[in-house]
Structure formats: structure tokens, C-alpha cells
Amino acid sequence: MPELPEVETIRRQLLPIYRGEIIDRVKTQKVRIFQNIAPEEFAKLLKGRKILDITRYGKFCIFNCGSAYAVFHLGMSGIFLKDKRDSFHPQHIHIQFHFSTGKELYFQDVRKFGKVWLFEEQPEFDKLGIDPTTRKFTLNNFQKLLNLRQMNIKFLLMNQSVLAGIGNIYANEILFNAGISPFRKSNDLKEEEIAGLYSSVRLILNQAMKKFGTSYSAYRTVSGEKGKNQRFLKVYQRTNQECYRCSNPIKKIVMGSRSTFYCENCQK
């Protein structure tokens, strides 16, 4: 559920609170979210380190602690909470950070689809595609990505090795905004359609970041509050409701075991 706008919202909130903080103690649970390190080792290696920066690539959030980089993927239900107030569920807290100033930070993940790594060097993310918020995301590069593949356009938008950061909610919204059917093939799009799709990717993601992300289920900001973008969705979870453009009912089908929402009339 947390896609690029949600992870970026979390990063923007974490940074001013925790940059410069020294990790006094880390408490971990033995859960399968730890990928390349045992939970107790993760805690041991981060103890005493200072958080120098918090960055993001695609859906990954990276805590730069000098020669230790803690990388988080929030999966479906992973969130960071700065205190035990709103949305805090103690049984689903897998990592607790205690800082020397008394601040705390909790990583909570109800469904345990989240993933955590610890690296000595800054990770390269070379298996990931272009993050649409970076300078590499140009119309020219986007055009090349589409032309190289004969792939269903919705799957392409969600394919992290092509574009890093888009998930099911925003893929649906982007295609509606661009007026492109989710059934089209990527290398079948006309030049003007690609240009429209490119603008839609930028527009939809930027709008969602301004609204602090979409809270459909578990996603919460660092303060435990819901995002506000769910009020502005045009097709996602609007089955049989009127299309905002043409009043036809929004359709829902399952593609690749994922729900796809679209307007048959507006998306060609």
C-alpha cells in the first residue's frame, strides 16, 4: 500500500525529527522482515550511531548512519510512528529505536510484508528502474522504456525494474488521468499518448505527495494520522460509481490478481 508518495511523506516527516539524533538503544522482534541480518545483530550494529540523513528511492526508505545504512521497504502495512499515541499496536511493533535525547521511533508492520536490510555501504538499487521524482525521469527516457517493451501498460507502470515507486492505486489513477486503457500494450502507444502518460505520472504522484499520501487501510503518517489523498481518487475503489468525467459507471476487473479500476468510456 505505501507507494512512492506515502514513503516520501514519511521521509519528509522523519528527517527534521531524527536527523542528527544518536541511537542509544534498538529493540527488535524476531520476525521475518529482517533480510540480510539477524534482528539482534541489526540492533547491535546501529547502537551508538548518528542518523546523518534519511533518503528514499522508489518505495525504499534509507537511514544513513555513516558506515551503516538501514534500508526499509514498508510492504503493505509498514509504518513509522514517533510515539505510542495514534495507530500504535504494541503486538505489531518489530523495531524500537531509542535516542539519546529521549526521542523514540517505532517500526510497526501488521502484515509483516515489510523488509529491512542493513548495509555497510550506500546501496545502489541497480535492479530498480527510474524513480519518477528524479532528473532521470525525462519524457525521452520514458519513451524509450515504453518502446523497448511489449508489455501491458498497467503492469509496466507497476514494474519496479522499469519505474520505481508506482503501485496499484497510482497506476489506476495515472491511467485514468491520461485517458489510456489499462489493456493497452506499452509499445502500442502513440507519441502524444506517451507524452500525456508522462505528465500524468508526474501530476498524480505530486498531487498525492501534497495530500500526504493515500490512506486506504494501514498507511499512516509518522504522527499516526491518515493521509488525505484518498478523498481525491478518481477510479480506485470506485466500482460502479459515476465517472467524474462522463458519468458512466467505473468498472473493476482483476488483472494479474490485482484489482484494476477504469472508465470504459474515458480510457481508450
Place this chain on the structure above:
DNA sequence: TCTGACCTGCGA
């Protein structure tokens, strides 16, 4: 390229 498994809470 597609499907199922992972995982838990929620709603029908």
C-alpha cells in the same frame, strides 16, 4: 507471463 504464497484485519 502468470499464479500462488506470504500475512493479518476487516467486513460481508
Place this chain on the structure above:
DNA sequence: TCGCAGGTCAGA
């Protein structure tokens, strides 16, 4: 009680 939500990955 069961289906659904969906990000990722392994396996067919």
C-alpha cells in the same frame, strides 16, 4: 467463516 486487500518473489 471466508474472501479481499496488494508488494514482492519464486516457480510453473
